[in-house]
Amino acid sequence: MIAFRAVMARDLLLAVRAGGGAALALAFFAAVATLVPLGIGPDLKLLARIAAGVLWVAAVLAALLSLDRLFQADFEDGSLDLMMLSPLPLEALAFAKIAAHWLATGLPLTLIAALLAVAYGLPPDATGALVLALLIGTPAVSAVGGIGAALTLSIRRGGLILPFIVLPLVAPVVIFGSGVVVAVLDGLPSGALLFLAAFSLLAVALAPFAAAAAVRLNLGS
Amino acid sequence: MLLGNPRRFLDATGKVLPWLAVATAVLFAVGIVLALGVPPDYQQGDTVRIMFLHVPAAWVAMMAYGLMALAGAVALVGRHPLADIAVKTAAPLGAVFTALGLVTGSLWGRPMWGAFWVWDGRLTSFLLLLFLYLGIVALANAIEDETRAARAAAVLAIVGAVNLPIIHFSVQWWATLHQGASILRQGGPAIAPVFLWPLGIMALAYTLLFATLWIVRIRTAILDRKANVLVATGRA
Numbered sequence: 001m002i003a004f005r006a007v008m009a010r011d012l013l014l015a016v017r018a019g020g021g022a023a024l025a026l027a028f029f030a031a032v033a034t035l036v037p038l039g040i041g042p043d044l045k046l047l048a049r050i051a052a053g054v055l056w057v058a059a060v061l062a063a064l065l066s067l068d069r070l071f072q073a074d075f076e077d078g079s080l081d082l083m084m085l086s087p088l089p090l091e092a093l094a095f096a097k098i099a100a101h102w103l104a105t106g107l108p109l110t111l112i113a114a115l116l117a118v119a120y121g122l123p124p125d126a127t128g129a130l131v132l133a134l135l136i137g138t139p140a141v142s143a144v145g146g147i148g149a150a151l152t153l154s155i156r157r158g159g160l161i162l163p164f165i166v167l168p169l170v171a172p173v174v175i176f177g178s179g180v181v182v183a184v185l186d187g188l189p190s191g192a193l194l195f196l197a198a199f200s201l202l203a204v205a206l207a208p209f210a211a212a213a214a215v216r217l218n219l220g221s
Numbered sequence: 222m223l224l225g226n227p228r229r230f231l232d233a234t235g236k237v238l239p240w241l242a243v244a245t246a247v248l249f250a251v252g253i254v255l256a257l258g259v260p261p262d263y264q265q266g267d268t269v270r271i272m273f274l275h276v277p278a279a280w281v282a283m284m285a286y287g288l289m290a291l292a293g294a295v296a297l298v299g300r301h302p303l304a305d306i307a308v309k310t311a312a313p314l315g316a317v318f319t320a321l322g323l324v325t326g327s328l329w330g331r332p333m334w335g336a337f338w339v340w341d342g343r344l345t346s347f348l349l350l351l352f353l354y355l356g357i358v359a360l361a362n363a364i365e366d367e368t369r370a371a372r373a374a375a376v377l378a379i380v381g382a383v384n385l386p387i388i389h390f391s392v393q394w395w396a397t398l399h400q401g402a403s404i405l406r407q408g409g410p411a412i413a414p415v416f417l418w419p420l421g422i423m424a425l426a427y428t429l430l431f432a433t434l435w436i437v438r439i440r441t442a443i444l445d446r447k448a449n450v451l452v453a454t455g456r457a
Contacts, residue, residue, distance in 0.1 A: 158363075168352040168356065179395070
């Protein structure tokens with residue numbers, strides 16, 4: 001447990017400090033969300049309608065931006081080899097890294113999304129639904145992305161392949177995540193939030209095992 | 222493991238392959254003649270003939286994914302070089318059949334739905350299937366070490382296999398326009414027997430085509446590895 005917390009704290013520190021990429025991911029998210037109304041026009045009614053979809057897609061892309069270094073940096077400087085020698089199971093290590101990634105990107109993205117949703121003219125109840133959906137759904141993005149990061153850790157241009165293999169896998173998150181908000185906008189009952197939570201739980205529970213398997217095969221043991 | 226040994230695999234498939242290829246060609250010939258011979262559908266007219274190319278392609282695309290994921294499980298659990306090769310070689314084939322299903326479906330959709338592409342549940346989940354296949358191909362090609370490349374592809378194939386039903390379900394939930402299942406459903410097929418025969422033969426032809434191409438690709442990969450070993454050890 002001490003080792004688990006140490007890995008998480010270390011990854012968090014690395015992400016938050018200069019050059020870590022967590023702040024960059026947030027800036028990227030805000031920039032994309034600003035660019036979309038410039039392309040579409042300032043019609044608030046239309047923007048409110050597409051807000052959930054735009055913010056979800058931007059959030060997923062922003063989360064992927066900092067994912068490629070999740071295992072790669074430690075692989076390149078050799079610390080991953082040392083971590084494998086530690087008594088901490090590789091699955092727990094993967095879980096700690098995924099959790100740290102979510103704390104450094106998913107959580108702040110959710111908070112900023114609340115601000116951006118207001119700028120998109122989303123009514124308060126729909127904004128609440130969006131924040132709740134992001135809070136529940138972004139861990140799944142970090143988890144599935146963690147598998148992709150582990151698979152591509154030895155590839156020099158892994159950052160290009162990673163989004164390609166992760167995006168189709170997180171399609172359900174985007175579908176249910178924005179479905180939650182659209183249902184609130186239309187005043188319809190919907191099970192999207194439950195489906196989103198189920199997917200997120202499944203992803204967070206299984207991803208550490210797949211990521212650990214991917215790390216093992218890449219380190220050749 | 223009768224075919225586990227690559228040499229035995231080469232010997233056995235070398236004997237079967239010509240017959241398999243001939244059977245594929247014959248089935249395609251018969252299937253296409255039958256497909257051209259069916260009466261035009263009362264609603265779809267002659268466009269219905271696209272179905273005989275479209276439906277089997279979609280079936281084989283899904284079957285190929287199942288087989289690839291199965292080979293992936295064998296590769297990871299059994300650490301078998303032949304299974305490694307099977308995973309890597311199945312991915313591009315599956316991608317091609319998926320693309321074929323999408324293209325033929327789009328050609329059918331233009332006269333029937335009035336658009337080449339609609340954001341319908343099945344179409345979209347098939348497009349995502351294509352991306353999954355291409356992701357596996359890209360990943361396997363990006364890693365230099367052959368064993369690692371194959372194992373990474375295997376992990377991704379299995380993760381995708383767990384995720385595919387969820388993707389399919391979520392996309393269905395999101396929107397649907399595609400017709401429901403009409404062959405395997407309660408109460409028997411909803412298709413006239415005249416159409417069912419050519420469809421069945423075409424499905425068999427596509428399946429054999431996939432088997433033939435897969436075996437050829439696996440054989441080529443084995444021979445390629447042998448050649449590489451010979452070059453590396455300076456014996457050639």
